[in-house]
Amino acid sequence: MARRAARGAALAGAVLTGLVVAAAASGWLYLVQPSGPVPGPPLPDALPLDELSRRSAVPLLVFVAVWSAAALLLGLLARLVRARRLTAALLLALGAGSFAYLTTGVSLLVVRQVPALDAFHAAARLPAVYLPAGLAGLGGALLGRRGGRDGEGELAPFTLAALVALAGAFDMFVAIFPEYESSLVEQLAPLPVPGVGALLVAPVGLGLLVIARGLARRKRRAWQLAVLLLGGSAILHLVHGAHYGAAASALVALALVARRQDFHVRGDPGADTRIVARTLLFAALIYGYGAAALWVNRLTADQPFSAGFALRETTAALLGLRLRGSAHLSGTFGQWFPLSILGLGLTAAAIVLLGWLAPWRYRLRQDARERELARRLVAEWGADTLAPFALRADKSYFFDDEERAFLAYTVVGGVAIVAGDPVGAAAALDGLVSRFIAFAHARDWRIAILGASETWLDLYRAHGLQSLYHGDEAVVDTASFSLEGRQIRKVRQSVTRLKAAGYRVDVLRPRAIGDALRAELEAIARAWRGDQPEKGFVMAIDALFRLEDEEAVFVIGRAADGTPAGFLHFAVSRAGSALSLSSMPRLRTTPNGFNEWLVCEAIAWAREHGFERVSLNFAPFAALLAPEAELSRVQQVQRRALLALKGHFQLDNLLLFNRKFLPGWERRFVVYEHRRDLPRVGLAALAAEAYLPLSGRQRR
Template sequence: MPQSHSPASRWVNRIEVGVEQWGVSFIALLVALMGVVNVLSALSPALHARLRVLDRFMVLEVRTGSRLAVTLAGFALLLLSRSLWRHKYAAWVLTLGVLILSALGHLLKGLDYEEAGLAAVLALLLWLLRHRFHARSDPPSVRQGIQVLLSAFLFTLVYGTLGFYLLDRHFHTQFDLPTALVQTVRMFVQFTPPGPGPVTHFGRYFLDSIYVVAVTTFGYSLWMLLRPVVLRAPATPAERARAADIVATQGRTPLARLALLNDKAYFFTPGGSVVAFSLQGRVALALGDPIGPPADLADAIRAFQAFCAHNDWLAAFYQTLPETLEAYTAAGFNALKIGQEALVDLATFSLEGRANKEFRNVKNRFSRLGHTAVFHPPPLDHALLEALRAVSDEWLSTRGMAELRFSLGWFDDDYLRQSPVMVIRTAEGRISAFASLIPGLPPQGVSVDLMRHRRRTESGTMDFLFVSLLEWAKGMGYAVFDLGLSALAGVGEHSDDPVIERALRSLYRNLARFYNYQGLHAFKAKFRPRWEPRYLIYPQPLDLPAVALAVVRAHVGTWRALLPAWRHPPKADIIPTIEERPS
């Protein structure tokens, strides 16, 4: 693979990325600590000598309101620090304002110039680092958050003013319209209750209702202001056509064809590459490596990384090739081995010889039973699609969950119609199993896509299907048959492997309740493939849980799709290895 950067420049880039990230992380931690200082300072009594000075210039209510404002500012700083860590521009603006107000509040509540000085210095540091906060928020959400805040403020202004004026018998204080208006604003902004307080339960209820509106609207508006950019529309037809052109000329793996399915969005690079991704929460999960000229790989990775950072997303790549790892590590990413791709070299595949006796026996037995393997080139007709759908629906019912997506094809009429399919028919002409194929990516290879069978089939049906597929592919002149990813296989097998990979190894042994990983791996191993590792690329160790959740969501949609499998585990393996007959 051509390298566009020397080792020295890659190390320099990693250092620059690290310095920027740690600088932002450090200031975010300082902001969080300032939030703690605010809360502790508000809970601590002020020095009497300083209070005597303040008593000459301001009333008690101002000091009390300032103490509460400092407390609220502390909680706000704690909330904002997380968004600062993400380089959020809106968080930078809000934090700068809160720090300035916090400094004033410390002075007004007790002449606490030490805390005020810390807030001022922190505001200065934040200003000096302003160029490092570039992650934008979702524009429609920002507009909605501001609209909600203004609407709630106006509503509360009218609601509170009229309430204090009309319900003043429930309070010790008598309110006219101006004083009712001032009191409402103070409650909404400073959470300062009126005078001695209410004299009835209804008065307390009225005050609490204003507090609830203020807290709810402030919290909702803050969340909307800091929300990452949201993808609200699928890829346009023009983008899909552009991606299809790149895939047709630059696709290297079967994942390139799956990049064209309608669950993907696209990012195009100046160097002629495309990254197909699915946005799950804050994680932009790319399918495989960037598709494009090999010389553009490093630049494509960095461009997508910058694009995601600008949108407040985490960039991640699923099922990348081993030869591309260096480009990701140079960009500051981490890699986790997630399984092995099973690649059968068709030049050495044969039904001859003692070692292949099992395959010959399978083929001969099914021939004697009258079963046939029939290849159907695209486009598939409607009648065949409906027959395949019946098999697929029956297969899905044994799994107790919806079809997986993202890195796998699913039963979609338009997609499957354009796919080559091998079907197994019984002596009665009934389809008992089928597999669709992804040909031509790479040109010398072909890959299996959908694999479906009926609930009850003749023992060895899937063996017969795959033997027939391999023979067909070899006869067509293909060099490699890709049996797909064997998830978690070969992960964490050695004592010096990373801890997280050894933990995944333990999961591999205990996840049969949801998916027969080991059975599927054993089935593929029968064809003696060569195993090639595949990786999950993620930004930082702390981001791995979010990225792992995004992988699950991209494949199953929502956690609800997994509930049937949790309550009712599949009654049949993915690959039937024993004869199943009606009882």
């Protein structure tokens, strides 16, 4: 009770002291009168009690200086009572604004001798009421105490982003429906200022919508732009006549300043040079276009063509000062030229803005030391059948602090695509996942793990990630595999037919393959692929001879004359006692059953050499495509949609091929952060696997 009483007394004392500070600021405005002229415009009705003596105006600089000092004291007072930034900003803005509104309204009532309603209505339109509120709120936002826990206020960025988006939507509404320009909608829109506001309302509204998305992603640059734009909007309101729009813009800007610690995602430091270069390029193109258009239409001008004339006209059009046409240009050219320049300028500004707010550019990095460390960890800990594929050259590596574990990833369209589960000591994986999430978030990358196994789903969930079933990996147990029995008779027939035709198999390590045979195998792979790109990212090797001698096996099928007709390329997982199929190219002239025969030979070789498992093709959505599967109505719709994609992705073909060998099935998942990310994650995954024309992977 004593503590509560002391707290209440402190708050009461703070309120009383705040009133004293506000009253003192008003008093100082009456006392401080500059002897000479002060630069800048006067602020009308800043001293409403002196209106009869025509001294109600105060130089704007003097007014701002006095109330800035008062705002500093009010902010320190809020800090003393341990008020948090947002609370301090809103309460001080409300308190100072109410004080100025009441004192000004009463003063106008006394001096003008008008009805009270008219006096207070006039006070609500005075910049001298809104400026103290804004400055006091800014003092609280800057000097108030920061919120306690970092996790506190997780909704604040989204709430502020929604408010900024709403402001942008208001602007766009006013731009599309100008007949509402005098309504409440226009009053609340950030830029309904006549003249300048009419010109800027549409691009500013669009800019606010773009910035809102960046705010939701906690981007520091989006925060800077939002504060600048909304703060400038509030100032424009005050200059051209204060009303509700000034209060709306100022309050959102104050809230952004107060919650500035929430917007900590830094922009790509490497983007600054690109943005400057891009800006200079756009400027050169726009001014070049302007000069060329003016020269071609020089007869429509009222003065001779010159570089200075072209520079002035293009600049004025770019700033929107020639929106209704140029006085120096006649005819239709004088009407469309300024609009074309302004359109080009807005387009260029939008491109530059989006580039400045974009996620960090991905830079592929894989030095010799990291590659050797990754090889060692795969050899020691890579029990998962997908682990060897982490050694692709187009993946970057991310290690834990002690370099006991790593994951392989690339970035496509702002999505960090992780290939399979992390590889390394189990005790290090929790810290590795935590560090990578922080690493990706700092660069504004979304996260997706493709081909995740069930083993580590609980680990991902512990870090706030979600999972979605993706498909099944067909894994053959070499000890129990047999060609006997009715279920596998078609495979047995293929094997018998190929052997009778004189086909034989060679199983070779990479070091045993000479230059001539290597050239033949690469030619078979190129002919099989044709014009199509090399598909695969999670469960394929990007080059036939990428892996070293103990990391790969070639199962080569030779025709009766001894020439290679096709082959299977396997990655070796020593820790998992497994072979993982990477590719199976063949000549188009090979007989049916060729691949089935090679798989059986590979399984037999693996059993003889101590490998317990052989991983075949991954079958996407196998549980949905299985003919005997019992599906819900939603799953039936999904199945029909997947079958419609058969010609593009061979989904059911992979499943049917795998089922011939009676394998075991290991479920694989896509791990992601938010459901709203799934469309983007899906496109990024297809691009990473080379199923889309452009991979979107930026490399340096």
